[in-house]
Amino acid sequence: MTRLSIGFIGTGRIAQALISGLSHDPQIVICGYDKIPDSLHSVSLHYGVNAEESIEGLARDTEIIIIAVKPYQVAEVLAELKPALHARHLLISVAAGISTGFIESNCPNGVRVVRVMPNTPAFVGEGMTALCKGSNATTDDILAAERIFNAIGKTAIIDESGMDAATAVSGSGPAYMFRIIDSLAEGGEACGLDRETAQLLAAQTMLGAAKMVLSGRKNPEELVREVTTPGGTTEAGLQAMEERDLRGVLFETVKAAAARSKELMK
Structure with a gap:
């Protein structure tokens, strides 16, 4: 496979999950920069990341730059990064709610941008990442981004107009799943199981059910x-769900999260 040189601006939790997955690929060279020296030192020590002293140095040594900072920090990072950008660079942003248009408007003309929305199961190699490309990004750029994020799970390429929905379903989705697992475990405990066993039964059952859906042989309703x-x-359990309109509750959950994502974009 093609050799990639990847630089991370920000080495927090999501960056570390991604670096962990990528560190096993001998065709990938990873550099990192962080304003918090201890964070960068830890990542460098654990994963062999080349520690950079500046954003300019990171840009000089890499072709793909992953912006892995908080959304409110993106403008500041782009202001510092802009003078160091060249035609060879691809920018990938994991900052929630920051559009490709915003990034492009704060970079030199023609900059190539891919926006991604990963989720926290990336920490155990089972992440779900939605990807969309900016106005100047190429097919090769999106393929490179897929290769990177496939290292921590699965990827889906969508239009940017769908990113709020993706945020609501998969970005926020782990919290919904945790709540469901916890509720199932509470029910099991109320029916006589110890808490540890009930939680194991609930979590493993959700994992297995998800794998059956992902196999693609049958859709959820068929299953x-x-x-x-x-x-x-x-049937008795499903009837209780219907009586309390669990389907409607989850439907509205996604709509509320998507609406909030749109608000944050503004």
């Missing part, structure tokens, strides 16, 4: 029908 026996225990 529901397959496991539901008329008059059986599953």
Whole structure:
């Protein structure tokens, strides 16, 4: 595969998850810069990242620059990065709510930008990352971004207009899943299980169910029908869900998160 030189501006939790996944690829050289020296030193020590003393130095030594800072820090980073950018550079932003247009407007004309929305299961190699390209990004750019983020899970290429929805479904989604697991475990505990066992049963069941959906052989509704026996225990549980409109609650959950994502963009 093509050799990649990747520089991280910011070495926080998401960056560390990504660096961990990429560090096993001998065709990838990783550099990092962080205003917090201790964070950069730790990442350099654990993953062999080349520590850079400045953003300018990082830009000089890499072709792909991943902006992994908080959204409110992006403008400041771009102001410092702009003089060091060249035609060879591809910028990839993991900053939530920051559009490709905003990044392009704060960079030299023609800069290539890919925006991504990863999620926290990246820390265990099971992340879901939505990717969209800016106005100047090429097919090769999006393929490079896919290669990078496939190191921590799965990727999906979408139009930027869908990023608020992706944020609501997969970016915020782990919190919804954690809440569901916790509720199932509480139910199991109330029915006589110890907490540890109930949580294991709930979490592993969700993992297995997700893998069945991802296999692509059947859609979720087909799988529901397959496991539901008329008059059986599953049907009784599903009936309780219907009575309390769990489907509607989750539907509205995603809509609320997407609406908030749109508000933050403003």
